Amino acid sequence: MARYLLDSSAFLWAKTEPRRIKRKAFEEIDNASNQLFVSLATLWELAIKSSKGKLSIFEAMIAQKPLDIILSDSGFGLLDIGLDHVMTAYRLPYHHRDPFDRMIIAQALNENLTLITSDATFARYPGLSVLEA
Numbered sequence: 001m002a003r004y005l006l007d008s009s010a011f012l013w014a015k016t017e018p019r020r021i022k023r024k025a026f027e028e029i030d031n032a033s034n035q036l037f038v039s040l041a042t043l044w045e046l047a048i049k050s051s052k053g054k055l056s057i058f059e060a061m062i063a064q065k066p067l068d069i070i071l072s073d074s075g076f077g078l079l080d081i082g083l084d085h086v087m088t089a090y091r092l093p094y095h096h097r098d099p100f101d102r103m104i105i106a107q108a109l110n111e112n113l114t115l116i117t118s119d120a121t122f123a124r125y126p127g128l129s130v131l132e133a
Helices: 008-016 023-030 040-051 056-064 067-074 083-091 099-111 120-124
Strands: 003-006 035-039 076-079 114-117 130-132
Touching: 003 008, 003 023, 003 099, 008 023, 008 040, 008 056, 008 067, 008 114, 023 114, 023 130, 035 040, 035 099, 040 056, 040 076, 040 099, 056 067, 067 076, 083 099, 099 114, 099 120
Parallel strands: 003 035, 003 114, 035 076, 114 130
Antiparallel strands: none
């Protein structure tokens, strides 16, 4: 069993365009013995972008079902944000300036999760395990 945290793109692709996900990442997401998580920070980011009219795919997804049902139907756990995550994000080097990405990096580090992402910048963080989406 492996444990993964999906970033916003990986989460959206898994739900709406699974063919966009690289084969290895798709196999890990599809493997029922793995634990999969989506951060509250990711959902917050998607909600903000959607409310600005920049992410119609997310808007359409949540119009069909509430987020908690979407997560449970997919087998994704919700990863809340804790003070330990905040302090780890505070200490991270500024390879990435996006606050949502910095938070999920901190969460993946603290929770010993492999981060599924298409963002190559994530690999610059020492100790962070990354699987390319």
